[in-house]
Amino acid sequence: MEMFNYYLKLSVRNLKRNRLFFILMISTLAVGVGVFLANIAIIKSMANDPIPHKSDRIFNVTLNIWPNENPSARLRETMRYDDAMHILKNEIATNTLVHYQSKVYTRDINSDNLSRYPAVVRATTPDFFPMMDAPFAFGGAWTEDHAKQVVIGDSLNQQVFNGGDSVGKTIEIDGKSFEVVGVLKPWVVKPMFYHVTGTQAFDISDDIFAPIETAMDSEWAINVQSSQTEQIDSVSDNRGKNGFFIQAFVQLDTPHQKLAMQQYLDNYSQHRKEQGDFLRANDNRLLDVNQWLEHHNVVDERMLAFAIATSLFLAVCIFNASSLLLARYHSARFETGLRRAIGARIKDIFYQGLVESMIIGLCCAALALVFGWLFLKISMTLFPKLQYTSDIDASLIIFGVIIALTTSFISMIYPLIRSCQTSLSTTLK
Amino acid sequence: MLNMNNISRIYRSDTIQTHALRDFSLDVKAGEFVAVTGPSGSGKSTFLNVAGLLDGFDQGSYELDGVNIQGLNDDELSRLRNEKIGFIFQNYNLIPDFNLFDNIDMPLRYRGFNAAERKRRIANALEQVGLASRANYLPSQLSGGQQQRVAIARALAGEPKILLADEPTGNLDSLMARQVMELLHTLNEAGSTIIMVTHDPEQARSVGRNVQVIDGQITDHSVYAPEKNNAPIEVNA
Numbered sequence A: 001m002e003m004f005n006y007y008l009k010l011s012v013r014n015l016k017r018n019r020l021f022f023i024l025m026i027s028t029l030a031v032g033v034g035v036f037l038a039n040i041a042i043i044k045s046m047a048n049d050p051i052p053h054k055s056d057r058i059f060n061v062t063l064n065i066w067p068n069e070n071p072s073a074r075l076r077e078t079m080r081y082d083d084a085m086h087i088l089k090n091e092i093a094t095n096t097l098v099h100y101q102s103k104v105y106t107r108d109i110n111s112d113n114l115s116r117y118p119a120v121v122r123a124t125t126p127d128f129f130p131m132m133d134a135p136f137a138f139g140g141a142w143t144e145d146h147a148k149q150v151v152i153g154d155s156l157n158q159q160v161f162n163g164g165d166s167v168g169k170t171i172e173i174d175g176k177s178f179e180v181v182g183v184l185k186p187w188v189v190k191p192m193f194y195h196v197t198g199t200q201a202f203d204i205s206d207d208i209f210a211p212i213e214t215a216m217d218s219e220w221a222i223n224v225q226s227s228q229t230e231q232i233d234s235v236s237d238n239r240g241k242n243g244f245f246i247q248a249f250v251q252l253d254t255p256h257q258k259l260a261m262q263q264y265l266d267n268y269s270q271h272r273k274e275q276g277d278f279l280r281a282n283d284n285r286l287l288d289v290n291q292w293l294e295h296h297n298v299v300d301e302r303m304l305a306f307a308i309a310t311s312l313f314l315a316v317c318i319f320n321a322s323s324l325l326l327a328r329y330h331s332a333r334f335e336t337g338l339r340r341a342i343g344a345r346i347k348d349i350f351y352q353g354l355v356e357s358m359i360i361g362l363c364c365a366a367l368a369l370v371f372g373w374l375f376l377k378i379s380m381t382l383f384p385k386l387q388y389t390s391d392i393d394a395s396l397i398i399f400g401v402i403i404a405l406t407t408s409f410i411s412m413i414y415p416l417i418r419s420c421q422t423s424l425s426t427t428l429k
Numbered sequence B: 001m002l003n004m005n006n007i008s009r010i011y012r013s014d015t016i017q018t019h020a021l022r023d024f025s026l027d028v029k030a031g032e033f034v035a036v037t038g039p040s041g042s043g044k045s046t047f048l049n050v051a052g053l054l055d056g057f058d059q060g061s062y063e064l065d066g067v068n069i070q071g072l073n074d075d076e077l078s079r080l081r082n083e084k085i086g087f088i089f090q091n092y093n094l095i096p097d098f099n100l101f102d103n104i105d106m107p108l109r110y111r112g113f114n115a116a117e118r119k120r121r122i123a124n125a126l127e128q129v130g131l132a133s134r135a136n137y138l139p140s141q142l143s144g145g146q147q148q149r150v151a152i153a154r155a156l157a158g159e160p161k162i163l164l165a166d167e168p169t170g171n172l173d174s175l176m177a178r179q180v181m182e183l184l185h186t187l188n189e190a191g192s193t194i195i196m197v198t199h200d201p202e203q204a205r206s207v208g209r210n211v212q213v214i215d216g217q218i219t220d221h222s223v224y225a226p227e228k229n230n231a232p233i234e235v236n237a
């Protein structure tokens, strides 16, 4: 312990004496580690399990539906209104939801301010809230399928009503009035697994949650990559027709439920097949949350390529720091030689180097976290989609410190070995 | 105390081999003060480096204070250097931004002494070289002769068996050189074994035993200086 304190003292003196050099070197490492950390933060949130306690119990429903023979046998992510309604009818799942996404303009109907705010609508069913664990601040979900009622998210509540309990207030959506029956607490799902279709996995959570029937009645536009195999004149015209735009999720808590659900889906597609639908082989899938995210390649391959690039960049930084240190140790070899001559073992010199690398590592860690945070902010400004997704959390801070310490150790090791190898009789004259 | 038998040290480079020491044999008894002289490049420093375990050798055997050096690992060699040997270099080799206390402290740290013991020894060593009041000075605030005395204090603090000095007065003017020599004599009289390389014949004459190295070999074993009445003190090792 006494030796450790001595090494600590020597290292601090060394750092002070070569202040400029070490600032340069630590910054070099910190930039590398910082970029690396920011990158890891982004990837980590992309690979994040959005609902860890039940991700293996929530399943996306994929029906292999297509009314005509279709050569491209890709799985369809969306289904027709009728399919959705049939799934909704099941008495197997703990919770069942169907939804489509829309975008609308909205304002407080009693406000003097005439400006409208764009809002993302989740046109869905009441099970959405318990299944997603969406937390209510005030009120609750609607109960009538065609109710002219909505639940609003926290940020829209702030924007339109200046926050507070807005239950009972009236909100104007695309020119019509709706009653607010529930307000959510601030709530983010990342990635937004119930709507990963397209590139929207990292969108900000929804502003308005409305009954799907009401949304269709109100002709709220379908804001999903949809398809149709016949003429459909309006949103509400989708009922009974071949328009594909709805996604479905079920919560199945037991293997028994899952088996039953699979059977329910297969029976349904068999039934439709007999009526001339579903001409492809039966392939109805229940993918749980993580399988579903994987199916959609939510962790972008470009992101992984970027990760390789940042790792290489980190390697270059280590290399740089190492060569800087090599020069430093070369100029310090007189002192090393002297210490050896008066009785320091190679071990002692090495331990001293380790303590020094530890101090450098800690400085580097602190700086790297600042840099990492900065890079993350910059990335978010450049790519607003990343907003709300990535954060440097406690585990990442610990990871950062470990990386910084390792990095500084790695860059130290070769110069240190070299400095231990110097011949004593030539360094001291 | 120090016993070298047929030591040879060969420096090899790609093109040439230099026999810095060949068949070098020397026996130094405890309490002796030996002056090593010889022309430049004759191998004096090489001898001192081998003696001080700063350099290895190719052939022969070397025993220091009863310990055979052959085959010792770095830990053991370092320990011997730390405990048994005190070095005094021509250019002092003090660390410029350490004060005298911290400079003398260095070898004691590696010895594992506790703070109180180190403090006692440092004070003692500074006392011996007459710099007791300057523990907080930096080397640059001292004259060359004083700096060399600090280096001697550093060597003394570990209470070594033998002091090895390579031209300790080489960088000093004659007055300061004389002070350093007086210090070495005092230490020798108090029982220290000293081997000193010097170019100064007068200094050489002033000590108990002279050894001349020419071409890596000892040619002249013991030139005494009777007029100085400075016979070697024969003590059984």
Ligand SMILES: Nc1ncnc2c1ncn2[C@@H]1O[C@H](COP(=O)(O)OP(=O)(O)OP(=O)(O)O)[C@@H](O)[C@H]1O
Pocket: A426, B011, B012, B018, B019, B020, B038, B039, B040, B041, B042, B043, B044, B045, B046, B047
């Ligand atoms: N590291 C080395 N590599 C190669 N040759 C060396 C090395 N050190 C010393 N020599 C050679 O060994 C011989 C003895 O050198 P040494 O330094 O021992 O001489 P010296 O007697 O101390 O000389 P001086 O009085 O000038 O200090 C010289 O020929 C020198 O060139």
Ligand SMILES: [Mg+2]
Pocket: B044, B045, B046, B166
């Ligand atoms: Mg020499």
